[in-house]
Amino acid sequence: ILTWNWFPSLSFQSEVSWIPNKHYSGIYGLMKLTLTKALPSDLSKVIVLDTDITFATDIAELWGIFRKFTDKQVIGLVENQSDWYLGNLWKNHKPWPALGRGFNTGVILLYLERLRRIGWEQMWRLTAERELMSMLSTSLADQDIFNAFIKQNPVLVHQLPCFWNVQLSDHTRSEQCYTEVSDLKVIHWNSPKKLRVKNKHVEFFRNLYLTFLEYDGNLLRRELFGCPSQASPETLQAALEELDEDDQCYDFRRERLTVHRVHLYFLQYEYTPTEDDTDVTLVAQLSMDRLQMLEAICKHWEGPISLALYMSDAEAQQFLRYAQASEVLKNRKNVGYHIVYKEGQFYPVNLVRNVALKNANTPYVFLTDVDFLPMYGLYDYLRKTVVQLDMAHTKKALVVPAFETLRYRLSFPKSKAELLSMLDMGTLYTFRYHVWPKGHAPTNYAKWRTATTPYKVEWEPDFEPYVVVRRDCPEYDQRFVGFGWNKVSHIMELDAQEYDLMVLPNAFMIHMPHAPSFDISKFRSSSSYRNCLNTLKDEFHQDLSRKYGSAALKYLTAQRNI
Known part of the structure; x- marks a missing residue:
């Protein structure tokens, strides 16, 4: 069973911050020197690993090498596989002192108990x-200091076989190791260029690395390593036993108990809060088939974005390559990408939305879908509007009117006047007017055409507008998976909590055409799917009534009148 402990590096940076250091990793490249102090005093041994290594064996084998240490040995290391410490890489190259070729510190066995006993902290400092x-x-x-220490105290080092740290950088001679040894244990991409290093066998190692990344993580977690669920096994089992397997909606109810692996901030994220507390994050979720929308959204919305992506491990790697190849995406650092890994037979749309919502870092959020493009300038318009409508002290949900086009190539309107002209010409339509008018009819598009100030609208059954709210709004109800009623239930809860629905007169968004999702196809073709959705709706209404009392009776009445 794996357990995690985090140790804040700030507490120990002063131990090494005095050391002038030219390494690209900065002060963090020196932090290994502090481990005898940073780690618990009752911890006697530890394996220290760089983050740019790939394990091709069970780490228990490496742990077993501690048993081979002599009484005096305190550090286990693999010999350096470059000529760096020999000082012959270029003219006048003067490296730190080292024993022969020196040692690489990407993989270290530290006998903490013995290191403390010999006064490691004072010794490395001197x-x-x-x-x-x-x-x-x-x-x-740290590698320079470790090597200088070993040069003075060679009896303290246990040399590990080369296959425990096969170093792949431009200047290594690691080939000698992997031509002599068939069973390589650890591959170390020890270069700032990482997977782009020049090595005639690099494709083999890169493929090994990518193969591991694209493994089904759920298979690794459960079947191979037997890792427990994040939820308590007893709690989960009790909840499962309460379900009736003969219930025709069993699969829907089972889905709600599924615990998904989540990787927050999959790519680098940088965000600086605004000084005026008016900032708005665009919040959305998507799967692999909507990836092509990201660049367009980034061009339309310059503010922060929080995206939850529902993907398999292999798809996550495809997304990584897609983002790295896109000039637009790799230059945007204020987009938080959060991977929710696939598991189960339904798309857990509201769970995925909640991951994006909970990881927004601004006071306000724009809750949208990834297949919509916001109007140019919407970000700045919303920031001004939240001040004008005193969103900080009132419960309001600002409705951004939604439109759609059936054209894959659209000359995007640059103003409300231009949008109204396109609406009259039939280039644009009010969203879903021909298949689901109830979803957006309460927006009152006729009034919006001439409105110059925000106007309040009342909740009506099946209303599902896209809204701007404070970040502390209710989360989405996770019983709704796949297609149907996932946004409707959220707007209903906003109304139950007495949010005022205010339509913005100078805001709009446009839905771009795409192939129907797999879940909407299941909804249309399966009567049991539709029946279960109706059952979940009824149960949601009952829960809402219990939660909000008589104020929620109108939803039950409205449902019965449909």
């Missing part, structure tokens, strides 16, 4: 102070 008098700074961070 070594660093002495060498810095002539070297002035470190080039390879």
